[in-house]
Amino acid sequence: MSLFIYHTTSEVLILLVYVDDILVIGSSQKLISHFISYLHDKFALRDLDPLSYFLGIQAHYQGSILHLNQQKYIIDLLNCTHKENSKPTPTPGSLGSTLSQLNGVPLPNPFEYHRTIGALQYITLTRHDIAFAINKACQFMSKPSGVHWLAVK
Structure with a gap:
């Protein structure tokens, strides 16, 4: 674009x-x-x-x-990631937890992590409140782990 x-x-x-x-x-x-x-x-x-x-x-x-x-886009993303029944939270990201490259075991196939982060980045066009959390998750794109994926979910 x-x-x-x-x-x-x-x-x-x-x-x-x-x-x-x-x-x-x-x-x-x-x-x-x-x-x-x-x-x-x-x-x-x-x-x-x-x-x-x-x-x-x-x-x-x-x-x-x-x-x-981006309501339709967000609903489609929730359906695609099987999170359509998730409970909403007022604060994106986990409070009190610190992520690093050393957390967890690297994902064997990070495709879903990459795809989901890309979709979430696009959502920040209209949802600025999630920008910080998405930026944090983007810092682990080169070697995401199960802990990072859990934080994204």
Whole structure:
């Protein structure tokens, strides 16, 4: 995914580009229309309905306010990792425990750890409250152990 930002003193245009999907957001409808016309002259474009879902992020409009969440993405991750019946906790991560490279036995196949951490990193786009815990888990990507995996779960 690529992020492009164009701004002047009074206008902002943000582009999120992923393969063949482009999301254009801006502070000026005139600027957005001009940019889309420019792209349409260069490429075959199809303008879809108003934004509702883009790359795992749901968008809901409340008047002129745009709310973003990843509820569906999070539920899919919980189902994929068989954690859909887990109890919520107000604090991400274990309180009082310190993780290090020396903890536990290395995982024989760290694929699931890597995949889950990558998905959790993506969730930090809308859930900043888990960023510290996810960053801590990322520090063990090169050699995760069973203790690290337990902390992630």
